[in-house]
Amino acid sequence: MTTPKAPFDVQKIRKDFPVLNQTVNKQPLVYLDTTATSQKPYSVIESVSNYYINDNANVHRGIHSLAARSTKKYENSRQKIADFIGAGSSRNIIFTRGTTEAINLVATSFGSTFTAEDEIIVSLMEHHSNFVPWQLLSERTGCKLKFIQITENGELDMNQFDLLLTEKTKLVAVVHISNVLGTVNPIEEIVAKSHNVGAKVLIDGAQSVPHVKVDVQKIDCDFFAFSAHKMMGPTGIGALYAKEELLKAMPPYHGGGEMIHTVTKEGTTWADIPYKFEAGTPNIAGVIGWGVAIDYINQIGIDKIHDYSDMLTRYAIEKLSTIDGLTIYGNAKNRGAAVSFNLKDVHPHDVSHFLDQKGIAVRAGHHCAQPLMTELKVDATNRASFYIYNTFEEVDKLVEALKEVKAFFTF
Ligand SMILES: Cc1ncc(COP(=O)(O)O)c(C=O)c1O
Incomplete structure (x- = not known):
């Protein structure tokens, strides 16, 4: 050859x-192990150390110049990430520790209303991070898990998928690109079919965002989870994209600083999205480094x-x-x-x-x-x-x- x-x-x-x-x-x-984690270019490494050398301050809290600078860089990265996956608005991007936490956020928050009457469909080629959270949800709520089989070629059996979908299906959670088989799944078809029965769709994009052009609005998925470290960004940072009406309706995932509007003895009201889902001091350097990784990808x-x-x-x-x-x-x-x-x-x-x-x-x-x-x-x-x-x-x-x-x- x-x-x-x-x-x-x-x-x-x-x-x-x-x-x-x-x-x-x-x-x-x-x-030859990028699927586990990618290597980082100098520009990303330097952006993380430059942040600590020059800008280190908490975001969204202080009035002083360093806090303003950190917040600006942090929110610029959110915008870059939103643009990179065609999210429409940075309000749809929730920072998490990675794909795993993004999926757990959905399982805990969106899944909080699930009952024993509901069904979730996942495939048999999922990474544990798109499998175990649904098992945990099933244990908590009694909802039923159903599985898409895999063909000899290592593709999803779409005929069998059609048979699994019913009006009881509340959520379909599938991987975009398999981390084992490399299979690229027909996610637009999965989304369209799932929406036909009123189900929402979560896509695990950990292996797709680093390699293919992703446009979440075109895919029309409801949730999309991905990690910075698979795409030359730092470890310990990732994001959940979700449609705005879902994020507005979903209860918070964690409680604490930053995610509140007002707190009194009687109760708490939530901050607007995306902050409602971002309790506590985030991985600021990680977010900034991720933005630089996206610059690097865009340059190529x-x-x-x-x-x-x-x-x-x-x-x-x-x-x-x-x-x-x-x-x-x-x-x-x-x-x-x-x-x-x-x-x-x-x-x-x-x-x-x-x-x-x-x-x-x-x-x-x-x-x-x-x-x-x-x-x-x-x-x-x-x-x-x-x-x-x-x-x-x-x-x-x-x-x-x-x-x-x-x-x-x-x-
Ligand atoms: C397809 C897929 N989903 C989810 C994950 C989990 O990603 P993370 O460990 O960054 O949360 C991985 C990581 O290998 C993956 O390959």
Whole structure:
């Protein structure tokens, strides 16, 4: 296979990522674990330290200049994030610790009115963060959980989904791009069908926002959850997008400072959205760093990022497929930049350990998707994932190292 041409200067981009400039086990680092967390460019790292060096002050509270400066930068980031996903207004963006907390917010707040009569549909390819909160809600309220099955190709079984939807369905919660199979799900179709029966839809966008152009208003989803650290921003910060009428109707998630309008002995009234859902001092540096990560993505262009990740993924799949005894999980037509695989008779942890000796970082385990592992009839897989700073040579290194693993474990 001829090596495709990248739509940007990858070597120049790599220089923006200090962590890549190191050896691991005396080999140049090959970082193929972006699906777990992405690396950060200098501009993001510097924005976080600059905040603490120059601006550090609490937001929305003080009158003094530092507080005003911090608040301005913080709210500018909220606007950038809103613009990036086509939210319409920054009022629709609630800051959380990440995708996981955003989904828990919905389960606790929106789910507070659910009863034993209600049903929630999730798929069997969900990350635990879009699975366990609904199980907890089901335990609290008695509402019923129903599951979308997965086809042989690793796609959602949309015929079976049609059969699950009823007028009892209160919520459908599905992942946009699977962190294991790479499958891109037909979320616009899911939203339209769910709305037809009066159900709301939550999309887990942790793996999609870093890779594809997302327009939440076009998708017409009711909730959309995503994390900064998957898209070159800091860890510990993420957001929930939700439609305004839902946010206005939903009760607060946490109580405390910032989320109130008035507090008296008799009771409390809530601040306007989004602040009603943001109790306590937030991760200010994280939010500011996230805004800079979005600047970085915008500078390159999300479409180019998508195209390049796609080239690397297709190149990897083609090369990996030449290894005898290697199984790739998921063969969806429309797919993202994660490739899960196993080598026959070699435990994924052994594969990953061997690769680490060569400086190659891949993920091994259940990827926080145990129901999916059960469907695939495996305990664990290896997963290589790709982003703008990876190269075709790194994919070649992975493939060569896997051939060595195979030889090493063949008696
Ligand atoms: C598809 C998907 N959903 C949710 C999450 C959870 O994200 P976070 O740990 O940032 O809350 C992840 C993280 O790997 C993910 O890949």
